[in-house]
Amino acid sequence: MSEDLRDLVKYEARDGRAYITFCRDEKRNALTYEMFDRLMEHIERAERDDDVRVVIFRGEGRDFSTGHDLGQVGGAEYGFSKEPGARRPSQRIRLSFDKHHVEQFRQILYCTKPTLSLVQGYCVGAGLYIVEASDLAIAAEDAKIGHPEQKMGLAGASYMTSINILAMGPKKAREVLLLGETMNGIEAARIGLVNKAVPASELEAAGEDWAERIVRLPRDAIAIGKAATHLALDSLGMTSQFVHGYVMHALGTNIRYEPDENNFMKERRSKGVTGAAHSRENRYDGEAKEGK
Template sequence: MPRQHSTPCGVRYSHLYRIGAEEVRLTVDDDAVLLETDGPVARLILNRPAKHNAIRFDDLDRLVELLHEAEEDDSVRVIILQGRGKSFCAGHDYDDAVRSYGLEPGADGEKPRRPSQRSRLARDRRLGMNYMAFHYSLKPVIAQIQGVCVGAGLYIAELVDLAICADTARFSHAEQRLGLAGNTWHLNTQIMKYGPKRARELLLLGEEFNGTQAAEWGLVNRSVPEEDLEATVEEWARKVAQHPRDALVTGKAVWQMALDSLGGTQQFWRGYVGHTLGTNLRFEPDEFNFLRERSHLGTRDAFADRDSHYNGNGKSR
Protein backbone atom coordinates (compact mmCIF):
# COMPACT_ATOMS: atom_id res chain seq x y z
CA MET A 1 0.00 0.00 0.00
CA PRO A 2 1.22 3.56 -0.64
CA ARG A 3 2.54 5.47 2.32
CA GLN A 4 0.73 8.76 2.87
CA HIS A 5 1.89 11.74 4.87
CA SER A 6 1.30 15.48 4.94
CA THR A 7 3.48 18.30 3.65
CA PRO A 8 2.93 22.08 3.47
CA CYS A 9 1.93 21.50 -0.17
CA GLY A 10 -0.79 18.98 0.66
CA VAL A 11 -0.98 15.19 0.63
CA ARG A 12 1.71 12.99 -0.87
CA TYR A 13 1.93 9.34 -1.69
CA SER A 14 5.24 7.49 -1.72
CA HIS A 15 5.63 4.15 -3.47
CA LEU A 16 8.71 2.02 -2.87
CA TYR A 17 9.59 -0.61 -5.46
CA ARG A 18 12.50 -3.00 -5.76
CA ILE A 19 14.10 -3.72 -9.12
CA GLY A 20 16.71 -6.41 -8.65
CA ALA A 21 18.90 -5.25 -5.78
CA GLU A 22 17.94 -1.60 -6.22
CA GLU A 23 15.10 0.28 -4.58
CA VAL A 24 13.05 2.72 -6.69
CA ARG A 25 10.91 5.32 -4.95
CA LEU A 26 7.99 6.99 -6.77
CA THR A 27 6.57 10.13 -5.20
CA VAL A 28 3.23 11.35 -6.55
CA ASP A 29 1.77 14.72 -5.56
CA ASP A 30 -0.22 15.70 -8.61
CA ASP A 31 -0.73 13.46 -11.58
CA ALA A 32 0.43 16.27 -13.89
CA VAL A 33 3.98 16.29 -12.45
CA LEU A 34 5.82 13.33 -10.97
CA LEU A 35 9.12 12.73 -9.19
CA GLU A 36 10.84 9.35 -9.35
CA THR A 37 14.17 8.43 -7.81
CA ASP A 38 16.31 5.49 -8.81
CA GLY A 39 19.53 5.41 -6.81
CA PRO A 40 21.53 8.56 -7.71
CA VAL A 41 19.19 9.53 -10.56
CA ALA A 42 15.98 11.52 -10.06
CA ARG A 43 13.40 11.93 -12.81
CA LEU A 44 11.08 14.92 -13.03
CA ILE A 45 8.24 13.84 -15.30
CA LEU A 46 5.65 16.01 -17.03
CA ASN A 47 2.57 13.80 -17.09
CA ARG A 48 -0.15 15.27 -19.29
CA PRO A 49 0.49 13.14 -22.40
CA ALA A 50 -2.97 13.77 -23.88
CA LYS A 51 -2.07 17.50 -23.93
CA HIS A 52 1.49 16.92 -25.18
CA ASN A 53 2.50 17.96 -21.63
CA ALA A 54 1.28 21.52 -22.03
CA ILE A 55 2.07 23.00 -18.65
CA ARG A 56 -0.21 25.07 -16.43
CA PHE A 57 1.03 27.69 -13.99
CA ASP A 58 0.32 25.43 -11.01
CA ASP A 59 2.12 22.56 -12.76
CA LEU A 60 5.24 24.68 -13.19
CA ASP A 61 5.09 25.75 -9.53
CA ARG A 62 4.86 22.09 -8.53
CA LEU A 63 7.62 21.09 -10.93
CA VAL A 64 9.96 23.56 -9.23
CA GLU A 65 8.96 22.31 -5.78
CA LEU A 66 9.87 18.78 -6.85
CA LEU A 67 13.12 20.06 -8.40
CA HIS A 68 14.02 21.50 -5.00
CA GLU A 69 13.08 18.22 -3.33
CA ALA A 70 15.45 16.36 -5.62
CA GLU A 71 18.16 18.94 -4.92
CA GLU A 72 17.75 18.38 -1.18
CA ASP A 73 17.79 14.57 -1.43
CA ASP A 74 21.40 13.66 -0.67
CA SER A 75 21.08 10.35 -2.50
CA VAL A 76 20.37 12.19 -5.78
CA ARG A 77 23.33 13.34 -7.86
CA VAL A 78 21.73 14.08 -11.24
CA ILE A 79 18.20 14.95 -12.40
CA ILE A 80 16.52 13.95 -15.67
CA LEU A 81 13.65 16.12 -16.89
CA GLN A 82 11.31 14.34 -19.29
CA GLY A 83 7.77 14.33 -20.66
CA ARG A 84 5.58 11.25 -20.71
CA GLY A 85 4.03 10.20 -24.00
CA LYS A 86 4.71 11.53 -27.48
CA SER A 87 6.07 14.97 -26.52
CA PHE A 88 8.41 16.68 -24.10
CA CYS A 89 6.34 19.85 -23.60
CA ALA A 90 4.02 21.83 -25.86
CA GLY A 91 4.54 25.03 -23.84
CA HIS A 92 2.09 26.76 -21.57
CA ASP A 93 -1.49 25.58 -21.61
CA TYR A 94 -2.91 28.70 -23.22
CA ASP A 95 -6.40 28.28 -21.79
CA ASP A 96 -4.87 28.17 -18.30
CA ALA A 97 -2.76 31.27 -19.05
CA VAL A 98 -5.83 33.23 -20.16
CA ARG A 99 -7.64 32.29 -16.97
CA SER A 100 -4.61 32.97 -14.77
CA TYR A 101 -4.15 36.44 -16.24
CA GLY A 102 -7.85 37.26 -15.82
CA LEU A 103 -8.49 37.56 -19.57
CA GLU A 104 -11.30 35.01 -19.89
CA PRO A 105 -14.70 36.57 -20.69
CA GLY A 106 -17.41 36.14 -18.07
CA ALA A 107 -20.16 33.54 -18.31
CA ASP A 108 -22.39 36.15 -19.93
CA GLY A 109 -19.70 36.98 -22.50
CA GLU A 110 -18.82 40.21 -20.74
CA LYS A 111 -15.36 41.45 -21.61
CA PRO A 112 -13.03 41.11 -18.58
CA ARG A 113 -11.46 44.11 -16.97
CA ARG A 114 -7.79 44.44 -17.93
CA PRO A 115 -5.57 43.11 -15.10
CA SER A 116 -3.56 45.66 -13.15
CA GLN A 117 0.12 46.03 -13.92
CA ARG A 118 0.95 45.19 -10.30
CA SER A 119 -0.92 41.86 -10.48
CA ARG A 120 0.68 41.00 -13.81
CA LEU A 121 4.18 41.86 -12.60
CA ALA A 122 3.68 39.72 -9.49
CA ARG A 123 2.50 36.77 -11.57
CA ASP A 124 5.29 37.12 -14.13
CA ARG A 125 7.97 37.54 -11.46
CA ARG A 126 6.92 34.19 -10.03
CA LEU A 127 7.03 32.65 -13.49
CA GLY A 128 10.51 34.08 -14.11
CA MET A 129 11.76 32.71 -10.81
CA ASN A 130 10.52 29.25 -11.81
CA TYR A 131 12.60 29.38 -14.98
CA MET A 132 15.55 30.68 -12.99
CA ALA A 133 15.27 27.67 -10.65
CA PHE A 134 16.33 25.40 -13.53
CA HIS A 135 19.12 27.73 -14.57
CA TYR A 136 20.46 27.75 -11.00
CA SER A 137 19.66 24.22 -9.86
CA LEU A 138 22.09 22.84 -7.30
CA LYS A 139 22.56 19.62 -9.24
CA PRO A 140 23.00 18.87 -12.95
CA VAL A 141 19.77 18.58 -14.94
CA ILE A 142 19.51 16.67 -18.25
CA ALA A 143 16.51 17.26 -20.53
CA GLN A 144 15.24 14.22 -22.46
CA ILE A 145 13.34 15.60 -25.45
CA GLN A 146 11.02 13.88 -27.90
CA GLY A 147 8.10 15.08 -29.98
CA VAL A 148 7.09 18.71 -29.49
CA CYS A 149 9.26 21.13 -27.52
CA VAL A 150 7.80 24.64 -27.75
CA GLY A 151 7.51 27.79 -25.66
CA ALA A 152 7.91 27.07 -21.95
CA GLY A 153 9.26 23.61 -22.73
CA LEU A 154 11.93 25.09 -24.98
CA TYR A 155 12.80 27.76 -22.39
CA ILE A 156 13.57 25.05 -19.84
CA ALA A 157 15.53 23.01 -22.40
CA GLU A 158 17.65 26.10 -23.11
CA LEU A 159 18.31 26.68 -19.41
CA VAL A 160 19.27 23.23 -18.09
CA ASP A 161 22.79 21.84 -18.03
CA LEU A 162 22.54 19.17 -20.72
CA ALA A 163 19.96 18.13 -23.30
CA ILE A 164 19.58 15.09 -25.54
CA CYS A 165 16.80 14.86 -28.12
CA ALA A 166 15.34 12.51 -30.67
CA ASP A 167 16.20 13.29 -34.28
CA THR A 168 12.45 13.58 -34.87
CA ALA A 169 11.88 16.14 -32.10
CA ARG A 170 10.20 19.38 -33.22
CA PHE A 171 11.28 22.67 -31.66
CA SER A 172 10.08 26.23 -32.09
CA HIS A 173 9.61 29.57 -30.40
CA ALA A 174 6.11 29.83 -31.88
CA GLU A 175 5.01 31.56 -28.66
CA GLN A 176 6.78 34.64 -30.03
CA ARG A 177 3.99 34.87 -32.61
CA LEU A 178 1.56 35.82 -29.85
CA GLY A 179 2.92 39.36 -29.73
CA LEU A 180 6.41 38.99 -28.25
CA ALA A 181 8.63 39.16 -31.38
CA GLY A 182 11.95 38.67 -29.58
CA ASN A 183 10.91 39.65 -26.06
CA THR A 184 11.72 36.65 -23.89
CA TRP A 185 12.81 35.58 -20.41
CA HIS A 186 16.47 34.76 -20.87
CA LEU A 187 17.95 36.55 -23.86
CA ASN A 188 21.49 36.36 -22.46
CA THR A 189 21.33 32.58 -22.50
CA GLN A 190 19.79 32.45 -25.97
CA ILE A 191 22.38 34.83 -27.44
CA MET A 192 25.23 32.80 -25.93
CA LYS A 193 23.68 29.48 -26.99
CA TYR A 194 22.76 30.29 -30.59
CA GLY A 195 24.75 33.42 -31.37
CA PRO A 196 22.97 36.78 -31.83
CA LYS A 197 21.85 36.34 -35.45
CA ARG A 198 20.47 32.83 -34.97
CA ALA A 199 18.75 33.84 -31.74
CA ARG A 200 17.03 36.74 -33.51
CA GLU A 201 16.00 34.42 -36.34
CA LEU A 202 14.46 31.84 -34.02
CA LEU A 203 12.57 34.47 -32.02
CA LEU A 204 11.40 36.67 -34.90
CA LEU A 205 10.35 33.90 -37.25
CA GLY A 206 9.17 31.31 -34.73
CA GLU A 207 9.74 28.57 -37.28
CA GLU A 208 10.04 24.87 -36.47
CA PHE A 209 13.36 23.01 -36.53
CA ASN A 210 14.23 19.38 -35.87
CA GLY A 211 16.55 17.50 -33.56
CA THR A 212 19.44 17.39 -35.98
CA GLN A 213 19.33 21.17 -36.38
CA ALA A 214 19.00 21.58 -32.59
CA ALA A 215 22.31 19.72 -32.19
CA GLU A 216 24.00 21.75 -34.94
CA TRP A 217 22.86 25.03 -33.37
CA GLY A 218 23.96 24.15 -29.83
CA LEU A 219 20.55 23.76 -28.22
CA VAL A 220 21.16 20.09 -27.40
CA ASN A 221 24.31 18.06 -26.83
CA ARG A 222 23.20 15.09 -28.92
CA SER A 223 20.43 14.19 -31.34
CA VAL A 224 19.82 10.44 -31.56
CA PRO A 225 17.29 8.06 -33.12
CA GLU A 226 14.12 8.15 -31.03
CA GLU A 227 14.44 4.48 -30.05
CA ASP A 228 17.88 5.27 -28.52
CA LEU A 229 16.84 8.38 -26.62
CA GLU A 230 15.99 6.91 -23.22
CA ALA A 231 19.04 4.65 -23.11
CA THR A 232 21.37 7.50 -24.12
CA VAL A 233 20.01 9.83 -21.45
CA GLU A 234 20.26 7.06 -18.85
CA GLU A 235 23.87 6.39 -19.84
CA TRP A 236 24.79 10.07 -19.53
CA ALA A 237 23.03 10.39 -16.19
CA ARG A 238 24.88 7.39 -14.77
CA LYS A 239 28.19 8.81 -15.99
CA VAL A 240 27.51 12.20 -14.40
CA ALA A 241 26.52 10.44 -11.18
CA GLN A 242 30.04 8.97 -10.88
CA HIS A 243 31.30 12.33 -9.62
CA PRO A 244 31.45 12.93 -5.85
CA ARG A 245 28.39 14.72 -4.45
CA ASP A 246 30.39 17.73 -3.27
CA ALA A 247 32.16 18.00 -6.61
CA LEU A 248 28.86 18.15 -8.51
CA VAL A 249 27.41 20.83 -6.26
CA THR A 250 30.53 22.99 -6.03
CA GLY A 251 31.14 22.62 -9.76
CA LYS A 252 27.61 23.84 -10.41
CA ALA A 253 28.05 26.74 -7.98
CA VAL A 254 31.19 27.95 -9.79
CA TRP A 255 29.36 27.56 -13.12
CA GLN A 256 26.59 29.76 -11.74
CA MET A 257 29.10 32.41 -10.65
CA ALA A 258 30.43 32.47 -14.21
CA LEU A 259 26.88 32.85 -15.54
CA ASP A 260 26.28 35.76 -13.18
CA SER A 261 29.41 37.50 -14.42
CA LEU A 262 27.67 37.41 -17.83
CA GLY A 263 24.41 38.80 -16.47
CA GLY A 264 22.80 35.46 -15.72
CA THR A 265 20.47 36.57 -12.94
CA GLN A 266 19.67 39.97 -14.40
CA GLN A 267 18.22 38.44 -17.57
CA PHE A 268 15.32 37.02 -15.55
CA TRP A 269 14.51 40.36 -13.91
CA ARG A 270 14.40 41.97 -17.34
CA GLY A 271 12.46 38.99 -18.61
CA TYR A 272 9.52 39.19 -16.25
CA VAL A 273 9.03 42.91 -16.86
CA GLY A 274 9.37 42.31 -20.58
CA HIS A 275 6.79 39.52 -20.48
CA THR A 276 4.25 41.75 -18.73
CA LEU A 277 4.80 44.47 -21.33
CA GLY A 278 4.85 42.06 -24.26
CA THR A 279 1.56 40.43 -23.28
CA ASN A 280 -0.18 43.76 -22.75
CA LEU A 281 0.02 45.19 -26.27
CA ARG A 282 -2.40 47.39 -28.12
CA PHE A 283 -3.21 45.76 -31.44
CA GLU A 284 -4.18 47.94 -34.37
CA PRO A 285 -7.17 46.88 -36.53
CA ASP A 286 -4.95 45.51 -39.32
CA GLU A 287 -2.74 43.41 -36.98
CA PHE A 288 -3.17 39.78 -35.98
CA ASN A 289 -4.66 39.60 -32.47
CA PHE A 290 -4.61 36.08 -31.08
CA LEU A 291 -6.97 36.80 -28.20
CA ARG A 292 -9.55 38.22 -30.57
CA GLU A 293 -9.20 35.25 -32.92
CA ARG A 294 -9.49 32.86 -29.99
CA SER A 295 -12.77 34.45 -28.90
CA HIS A 296 -14.15 33.87 -32.43
CA LEU A 297 -12.62 30.49 -33.30
CA GLY A 298 -11.58 28.76 -30.09
CA THR A 299 -8.03 27.98 -29.02
CA ARG A 300 -7.14 25.20 -31.47
CA ASP A 301 -8.33 27.01 -34.61
CA ALA A 302 -6.84 30.29 -33.44
CA PHE A 303 -3.41 28.63 -33.21
CA ALA A 304 -3.82 27.29 -36.74
CA ASP A 305 -4.87 30.76 -37.92
CA ARG A 306 -1.86 32.30 -36.17
CA ASP A 307 0.59 29.98 -37.91
CA SER A 308 -1.10 30.51 -41.26
CA HIS A 309 -0.74 34.27 -40.77
CA TYR A 310 2.93 34.16 -39.76
CA ASN A 311 3.83 31.67 -42.47
CA GLY A 312 2.59 34.16 -45.04
CA ASN A 313 -0.60 32.27 -45.89
CA GLY A 314 -3.07 34.57 -44.17
CA LYS A 315 -4.09 38.19 -44.24
CA SER A 316 -3.44 40.71 -41.49
CA ARG A 317 -6.46 41.18 -39.31
Protein backbone atom coordinates in the same frame (compact mmCIF):
# COMPACT_ATOMS: atom_id res chain seq x y z
CA MET B 1 -8.35 22.08 -12.25
CA SER B 2 -9.82 18.57 -12.23
CA GLU B 3 -6.63 16.72 -13.09
CA ASP B 4 -4.52 15.52 -10.16
CA LEU B 5 -1.16 17.30 -10.14
CA ARG B 6 0.45 14.19 -8.67
CA ASP B 7 -0.42 12.39 -11.89
CA LEU B 8 0.52 15.26 -14.22
CA VAL B 9 4.06 15.89 -12.95
CA LYS B 10 5.55 12.74 -11.47
CA TYR B 11 8.67 12.33 -9.37
CA GLU B 12 10.80 9.23 -8.96
CA ALA B 13 14.24 8.97 -7.31
CA ARG B 14 16.47 5.93 -7.79
CA ASP B 15 20.09 5.07 -8.49
CA GLY B 16 21.28 8.64 -7.90
CA ARG B 17 18.77 10.06 -10.38
CA ALA B 18 15.61 12.10 -9.85
CA TYR B 19 13.20 11.70 -12.76
CA ILE B 20 10.65 14.49 -13.21
CA THR B 21 8.15 13.48 -15.86
CA PHE B 22 5.38 15.47 -17.54
CA CYS B 23 2.38 13.16 -17.91
CA ARG B 24 -0.28 14.93 -19.93
CA ASP B 25 0.05 13.19 -23.27
CA GLU B 26 -3.55 13.91 -24.30
CA LYS B 27 -2.63 17.63 -24.20
CA ARG B 28 0.85 16.97 -25.65
CA ASN B 29 2.30 17.75 -22.22
CA ALA B 30 1.15 21.36 -22.27
CA LEU B 31 2.05 22.84 -18.90
CA THR B 32 -0.39 24.68 -16.67
CA TYR B 33 0.83 27.17 -14.08
CA GLU B 34 -0.17 24.66 -11.42
CA MET B 35 2.08 22.09 -13.08
CA PHE B 36 4.95 24.57 -12.97
CA ASP B 37 4.40 25.01 -9.23
CA ARG B 38 4.47 21.23 -8.85
CA LEU B 39 7.65 21.06 -10.93
CA MET B 40 9.33 23.51 -8.54
CA GLU B 41 8.31 21.36 -5.56
CA HIS B 42 9.95 18.34 -7.20
CA ILE B 43 13.15 20.27 -7.92
CA GLU B 44 13.36 21.36 -4.29
CA ARG B 45 12.75 17.77 -3.23
CA ALA B 46 15.63 16.59 -5.41
CA GLU B 47 17.91 19.30 -4.03
CA ARG B 48 17.22 18.16 -0.45
CA ASP B 49 17.94 14.50 -1.25
CA ASP B 50 21.68 13.86 -0.82
CA ASP B 51 21.39 10.62 -2.78
CA VAL B 52 20.27 12.49 -5.92
CA ARG B 53 23.18 13.49 -8.14
CA VAL B 54 21.32 14.41 -11.34
CA VAL B 55 17.79 15.58 -12.19
CA ILE B 56 16.27 14.33 -15.44
CA PHE B 57 13.36 16.12 -17.14
CA ARG B 58 11.33 14.08 -19.60
CA GLY B 59 7.91 13.88 -21.19
CA GLU B 60 5.64 10.84 -21.16
CA GLY B 61 4.15 9.89 -24.51
CA ARG B 62 4.67 11.66 -27.82
CA ASP B 63 6.20 14.95 -26.75
CA PHE B 64 8.50 16.60 -24.25
CA SER B 65 6.18 19.60 -23.90
CA THR B 66 4.24 21.95 -26.14
CA GLY B 67 4.83 24.74 -23.62
CA HIS B 68 2.29 26.75 -21.69
CA ASP B 69 -1.30 25.55 -21.77
CA LEU B 70 -2.74 28.17 -24.13
CA GLY B 71 -6.11 27.84 -22.45
CA GLN B 72 -4.60 29.66 -19.48
CA VAL B 73 -2.45 32.21 -21.27
CA GLY B 74 -3.42 35.85 -21.54
CA GLY B 75 -6.23 36.36 -19.09
CA ALA B 76 -7.02 34.43 -15.95
CA GLU B 77 -3.52 34.61 -14.51
CA TYR B 78 -3.77 38.40 -14.54
CA GLY B 79 -7.24 38.51 -13.02
CA PHE B 80 -9.15 39.61 -16.11
CA SER B 81 -12.88 39.84 -15.43
CA LYS B 82 -15.66 39.29 -17.97
CA GLU B 83 -18.00 41.48 -15.96
CA PRO B 84 -19.34 44.47 -17.94
CA GLY B 85 -17.32 47.58 -17.25
CA ALA B 86 -14.54 45.69 -15.44
CA ARG B 87 -11.19 47.47 -15.42
CA ARG B 88 -8.11 46.03 -17.06
CA PRO B 89 -5.68 44.39 -14.63
CA SER B 90 -3.06 46.77 -13.31
CA GLN B 91 0.58 46.62 -14.33
CA ARG B 92 1.46 45.74 -10.74
CA ILE B 93 -0.67 42.60 -10.99
CA ARG B 94 0.98 41.67 -14.28
CA LEU B 95 4.48 42.31 -12.95
CA SER B 96 3.86 40.36 -9.74
CA PHE B 97 2.57 37.29 -11.58
CA ASP B 98 5.26 37.36 -14.25
CA LYS B 99 8.01 37.81 -11.65
CA HIS B 100 6.84 34.70 -9.81
CA HIS B 101 6.66 32.64 -12.99
CA VAL B 102 9.91 33.78 -14.61
CA GLU B 103 11.79 33.09 -11.40
CA GLN B 104 10.73 29.46 -11.78
CA PHE B 105 12.99 29.21 -14.83
CA ARG B 106 15.74 30.81 -12.76
CA GLN B 107 15.17 28.07 -10.19
CA ILE B 108 15.73 25.44 -12.89
CA LEU B 109 18.89 27.17 -14.14
CA TYR B 110 20.23 27.57 -10.60
CA CYS B 111 19.27 24.09 -9.40
CA THR B 112 22.07 22.82 -7.13
CA LYS B 113 22.03 19.45 -8.90
CA PRO B 114 23.00 18.92 -12.57
CA THR B 115 19.94 18.83 -14.83
CA LEU B 116 19.40 16.88 -18.05
CA SER B 117 16.47 17.22 -20.46
CA LEU B 118 15.53 14.36 -22.78
CA VAL B 119 13.58 15.79 -25.71
CA GLN B 120 11.23 13.94 -28.02
CA GLY B 121 8.38 15.14 -30.21
CA TYR B 122 7.35 18.74 -29.74
CA CYS B 123 9.49 20.89 -27.48
CA VAL B 124 8.31 24.46 -27.94
CA GLY B 125 7.58 27.57 -25.93
CA ALA B 126 7.95 27.03 -22.21
CA GLY B 127 8.98 23.43 -22.90
CA LEU B 128 12.05 24.78 -24.66
CA TYR B 129 12.65 27.28 -21.83
CA ILE B 130 13.03 24.29 -19.50
CA VAL B 131 15.56 22.76 -21.90
CA GLU B 132 17.43 26.05 -22.22
CA ALA B 133 17.64 26.32 -18.43
CA SER B 134 18.95 22.75 -18.11
CA ASP B 135 22.67 22.00 -17.87
CA LEU B 136 22.48 19.33 -20.57
CA ALA B 137 19.98 18.30 -23.22
CA ILE B 138 19.74 15.39 -25.63
CA ALA B 139 17.12 15.48 -28.38
CA ALA B 140 15.64 12.91 -30.70
CA GLU B 141 16.71 13.62 -34.27
CA ASP B 142 13.08 14.04 -35.34
CA ALA B 143 12.08 16.29 -32.43
CA LYS B 144 10.31 19.57 -33.29
CA ILE B 145 12.00 22.37 -31.35
CA GLY B 146 11.43 26.13 -31.38
CA HIS B 147 9.66 29.21 -30.08
CA PRO B 148 6.51 29.57 -32.26
CA GLU B 149 4.78 31.26 -29.29
CA GLN B 150 6.71 34.41 -30.25
CA LYS B 151 4.19 34.85 -33.08
CA MET B 152 1.54 35.57 -30.46
CA GLY B 153 2.92 39.06 -29.92
CA LEU B 154 6.23 38.77 -28.08
CA ALA B 155 8.34 38.81 -31.26
CA GLY B 156 11.63 38.00 -29.61
CA ALA B 157 11.00 38.95 -25.97
CA SER B 158 11.86 35.57 -24.51
CA TYR B 159 12.40 34.75 -20.84
CA MET B 160 15.71 33.14 -21.78
CA THR B 161 17.07 35.66 -24.28
CA SER B 162 20.52 35.79 -22.68
CA ILE B 163 20.85 32.00 -22.80
CA ASN B 164 19.72 32.04 -26.45
CA ILE B 165 22.34 34.62 -27.38
CA LEU B 166 25.06 32.85 -25.41
CA ALA B 167 24.25 29.50 -27.04
CA MET B 168 23.59 30.59 -30.62
CA GLY B 169 25.02 34.08 -31.05
CA PRO B 170 22.92 37.24 -31.41
CA LYS B 171 21.97 36.83 -35.08
CA LYS B 172 20.80 33.23 -34.83
CA ALA B 173 19.02 33.92 -31.54
CA ARG B 174 17.09 36.77 -33.13
CA GLU B 175 16.18 34.52 -36.06
CA VAL B 176 14.90 31.72 -33.84
CA LEU B 177 12.86 34.10 -31.67
CA LEU B 178 11.67 36.62 -34.25
CA LEU B 179 10.61 34.16 -36.96
CA GLY B 180 9.25 31.57 -34.52
CA GLU B 181 10.09 28.59 -36.73
CA THR B 182 10.67 25.05 -35.47
CA MET B 183 13.68 22.86 -36.21
CA ASN B 184 14.54 19.20 -35.75
CA GLY B 185 16.90 17.83 -33.13
CA ILE B 186 19.84 17.66 -35.53
CA GLU B 187 19.62 21.38 -36.28
CA ALA B 188 19.08 22.22 -32.60
CA ALA B 189 22.30 20.39 -31.78
CA ARG B 190 24.16 22.13 -34.60
CA ILE B 191 23.30 25.62 -33.32
CA GLY B 192 23.80 24.77 -29.64
CA LEU B 193 20.26 24.60 -28.27
CA VAL B 194 20.88 20.98 -27.23
CA ASN B 195 24.10 19.03 -26.74
CA LYS B 196 23.44 16.28 -29.25
CA ALA B 197 20.77 14.50 -31.24
CA VAL B 198 20.22 10.75 -31.41
CA PRO B 199 17.63 8.50 -33.09
CA ALA B 200 14.39 8.57 -31.11
CA SER B 201 14.76 4.89 -30.25
CA GLU B 202 18.10 5.64 -28.55
CA LEU B 203 17.05 8.71 -26.54
CA GLU B 204 16.39 6.97 -23.23
CA ALA B 205 19.62 4.96 -23.41
CA ALA B 206 21.64 8.08 -24.27
CA GLY B 207 20.16 9.85 -21.27
CA GLU B 208 20.93 6.96 -18.96
CA ASP B 209 24.51 6.83 -20.22
CA TRP B 210 25.10 10.50 -19.39
CA ALA B 211 23.27 10.21 -16.08
CA GLU B 212 25.45 7.27 -15.05
CA ARG B 213 28.59 9.23 -15.84
CA ILE B 214 27.40 12.05 -13.57
CA VAL B 215 26.28 9.69 -10.81
CA ARG B 216 29.80 8.25 -10.57
CA LEU B 217 31.25 11.67 -9.68
CA PRO B 218 31.82 12.61 -6.01
CA ARG B 219 28.87 14.51 -4.55
CA ASP B 220 31.01 17.44 -3.44
CA ALA B 221 32.59 17.68 -6.88
CA ILE B 222 29.12 17.94 -8.42
CA ALA B 223 28.06 20.62 -5.92
CA ILE B 224 31.23 22.67 -6.40
CA GLY B 225 30.93 22.39 -10.16
CA LYS B 226 27.37 23.72 -10.08
CA ALA B 227 28.36 26.55 -7.73
CA ALA B 228 31.22 27.49 -10.05
CA THR B 229 28.79 27.52 -12.97
CA HIS B 230 26.45 29.84 -11.07
CA LEU B 231 29.33 32.21 -10.31
CA ALA B 232 30.34 32.22 -13.96
CA LEU B 233 26.77 32.93 -15.09
CA ASP B 234 26.52 35.80 -12.63
CA SER B 235 29.84 37.23 -13.81
CA LEU B 236 28.39 37.27 -17.35
CA GLY B 237 25.29 39.14 -16.16
CA MET B 238 23.00 36.16 -16.73
CA THR B 239 20.95 36.80 -13.59
CA SER B 240 19.59 40.02 -15.07
CA GLN B 241 17.70 38.10 -17.77
CA PHE B 242 15.16 37.03 -15.18
CA VAL B 243 14.44 40.68 -14.40
CA HIS B 244 14.12 41.81 -17.99
CA GLY B 245 12.23 38.59 -18.75
CA TYR B 246 9.29 39.30 -16.48
CA VAL B 247 9.21 43.01 -17.30
CA MET B 248 9.19 42.30 -21.04
CA HIS B 249 6.51 39.63 -20.67
CA ALA B 250 4.28 42.01 -18.73
CA LEU B 251 4.70 44.55 -21.53
CA GLY B 252 4.31 41.96 -24.26
CA THR B 253 0.97 40.75 -22.92
CA ASN B 254 -0.38 44.31 -22.94
CA ILE B 255 0.33 45.29 -26.54
CA ARG B 256 -2.22 46.98 -28.81
CA TYR B 257 -3.31 45.04 -31.88
CA GLU B 258 -4.14 46.95 -35.05
CA PRO B 259 -7.10 45.85 -37.23
CA ASP B 260 -4.89 44.06 -39.77
CA GLU B 261 -2.89 42.09 -37.16
CA ASN B 262 -3.44 38.62 -35.74
CA ASN B 263 -4.71 38.74 -32.15
CA PHE B 264 -4.48 35.28 -30.59
CA MET B 265 -6.57 36.21 -27.55
CA LYS B 266 -9.42 37.53 -29.70
CA GLU B 267 -9.24 34.52 -32.02
CA ARG B 268 -9.34 32.18 -29.02
CA ARG B 269 -12.63 33.66 -27.86
CA SER B 270 -14.33 32.94 -31.17
CA LYS B 271 -12.49 29.82 -32.37
CA GLY B 272 -11.13 28.15 -29.23
CA VAL B 273 -7.48 27.37 -28.47
CA THR B 274 -6.91 24.96 -31.37
CA GLY B 275 -8.65 27.17 -33.90
CA ALA B 276 -6.73 30.23 -32.74
CA ALA B 277 -3.42 28.37 -32.97
CA HIS B 278 -4.22 27.23 -36.51
CA SER B 279 -5.27 30.75 -37.45
CA ARG B 280 -1.97 32.10 -36.15
CA GLU B 281 0.13 29.57 -38.08
CA ASN B 282 -1.95 29.94 -41.25
CA ARG B 283 -1.38 33.68 -41.20
CA TYR B 284 2.39 33.41 -41.11
CA ASP B 285 2.61 30.37 -43.37
CA GLY B 286 0.34 32.06 -45.91
CA GLU B 287 2.35 35.26 -45.92
CA ALA B 288 5.58 33.31 -46.31
CA LYS B 289 4.22 31.43 -49.32
CA GLU B 290 2.89 34.63 -50.91
CA GLY B 291 6.35 36.15 -50.60
CA LYS B 292 8.01 33.35 -52.56
